[in-house]
Amino acid sequence: MEGGRLKIGITCYPTYGGSGAMATELGLALAARGHEVHFIAYQQPFRLPDFVPRVFFHEVDVGRYPLFEYPPYDLALAVRMHDVVRQHRLDLLHVHYAIPHATSAWIAREMLGKVGQDVQVITTLHGTDITIVGQDPSFHSITKFSIEKSDGLTAVSDYLRRETYTAFGCSSCDVEVIHNFIDPLVYDRSRYSHALRGQIGASRRVLMHISNFRPVKRVRDIIEIFAAVNREIPSALVMVGDGPDRGIAEQHARSLGVESSTFFLGKIDAVAPLLASADLFLLPSQSESFGLSALEALACGVPVVASKAGGLAEVVIDGVTGALREVGDVPAMAQAAVEILRDRERWRSVSEAAALDARARFAQEDIVAQYEAYYQRALG
Numbered sequence: 197m198e199g200g201r202l203k204i205g206i207t208c209y210p211t212y213g214g215s216g217a218m219a220t221e222l223g224l225a226l227a228a229r230g231h232e233v234h235f236i237a238y239q240q241p242f243r244l245p246d247f248v249p250r251v252f253f254h255e256v257d258v259g260r261y262p263l264f265e266y267p268p269y270d271l272a273l274a275v276r277m278h279d280v281v282r283q284h285r286l287d288l289l290h291v292h293y294a295i296p297h298a299t300s301a302w303i304a305r306e307m308l309g310k311v312g313q314d315v316q317v318i319t320t321l322h323g324t325d326i327t328i329v330g331q332d333p334s335f336h337s338i339t340k341f342s343i344e345k346s347d348g349l350t351a352v353s354d355y356l357r358r359e360t361y362t363a364f365g366c367s368s369c370d371v372e373v374i375h376n377f378i379d380p381l382v383y384d385r386s387r388y389s390h391a392l393r394g395q396i397g398a399s400r401r402v403l404m405h406i407s408n409f410r411p412v413k414r415v416r417d418i419i420e421i422f423a424a425v426n427r428e429i430p431s432a433l434v435m436v437g438d439g440p441d442r443g444i445a446e447q448h449a450r451s452l453g454v455e456s457s458t459f460f461l462g463k464i465d466a467v468a469p470l471l472a473s474a475d476l477f478l479l480p481s482q483s484e485s486f487g488l489s490a491l492e493a494l495a496c497g498v499p500v501v502a503s504k505a506g507g508l509a510e511v512v513i514d515g516v517t518g519a520l521r522e523v524g525d526v527p528a529m530a531q532a533a534v535e536i537l538r539d540r541e542r543w544r545s546v547s548e549a550a551a552l553d554a555r556a557r558f559a560q561e562d563i564v565a566q567y568e569a570y571y572q573r574a575l576g
């Protein structure tokens with residue numbers, strides 16, 4: 197560490213997903229504040245631009261060998277972490293999503309001990325690493341072990357912090373909540389042309405959903421909510437992203453007769469320009485530790501109708517910035533959506549409240565400062 201400037205290694209899932217997006221945005225913001233940031237992953241994180249001062253990318257190469265039906269990525273990652281820490285004299289490794297990143301970081305740290313070097317390991321818990329995958333019997337004990345061995349633990353919501361204690365006991369853990377964030381300059385409705393509107397037409401309201409289309413997102417509910425809203429208010433549904441349940445969603449749109457008003461755009465990295473054309477965001481998930489896409493929508497002045505699941509209640513203020521209803525209660529979510537969309541004045545007040553609240557509680561500058569303070573405490 198020189199003059200408070202840190203050398204930080206960041207590991208995340210580099211493909212689509214909120215944890216990878218957040219880890220990348222955090223790394224870029226830290227570099228902008230003068231820190232040196234080293235991303236260590238099997239692929240360049242999707243939100244990482246080609247060149248940014250003080251940002252480096254180290255690819256993890258998982259060697260192939262015919263004996264390995266399952267190449268041991270966790271070990272290759274540990275070795276790369278160890279090498280990068282040694283070569284660049286990193287102060288800390290900040291890993292996002294516990295499995296297997298926290299385990300690999302622990303191995304790297306143990307290896308460093310042999311050469312008399314140390315590094316602090318901070319693990320940020322994002323969601324299913326605690327609520328689903330980490331509780332699978334195959335992973336429970338290694339998840340508990342790895343998070344207990346981390347020098348610092350953060351969770352993206354109060355809900356996830358509570359879940360961590362419930363699922364793992366972790367009597368020695370001290371989990372600090374640091375929420376996800378948005379860059380208010382990027383998630384700003386007024387910055388973008390409404391190109392999507394041009395395709396859909398100005399007379400229809402635009403409902404939007406962005407995700408990786410996994411079962412937890414309840415894509416059938418999205419189509420059903422849309423179909424109900426469309427019966428009352430002429431609308432279009434824009435589905436952004438891709439994943440295992442995309443086919444189910446497409447089929448459901450056909451079976452409900454709304455396929456001509458439903459647009460599947462596939463994976464798109466920059467979502468702010470799309471959100472700027474949206475009137476309402478739908479996130480009726482079964483479980484959601486935070487709901488980063490909901491926050492990005494709110495910051496763009498898009499009211500959110502979501503399920504009352506997990507940490508979503510920490511992001512969406514029911515009746516103020518959107519509406520929260522019970523998981524699976526499609527009629528209630530459709531009704532809430534119609535109430536927001538029907539009256540232009542009401543829509544405008546919810547939209548303004550959403551953009552203001554996102555900036556007041558989740559601005560990048562404030563949250564990144566919380567991470568910096570957390571790092572300094574971890575480093576003593």
Ligand code: GMT
Pocket residue numbers: 209212213214215216218322323324325352376412483484485486487488489
């Ligand atoms: O937890 C996952 O399955 C994936 C993870 C991701 O990489 O997108 O999503 C989680 O982390 C996001 C970023 O912190 C949160 O906004 C999501 O709510 C959370 N997903 C779930 O809890 C299902």
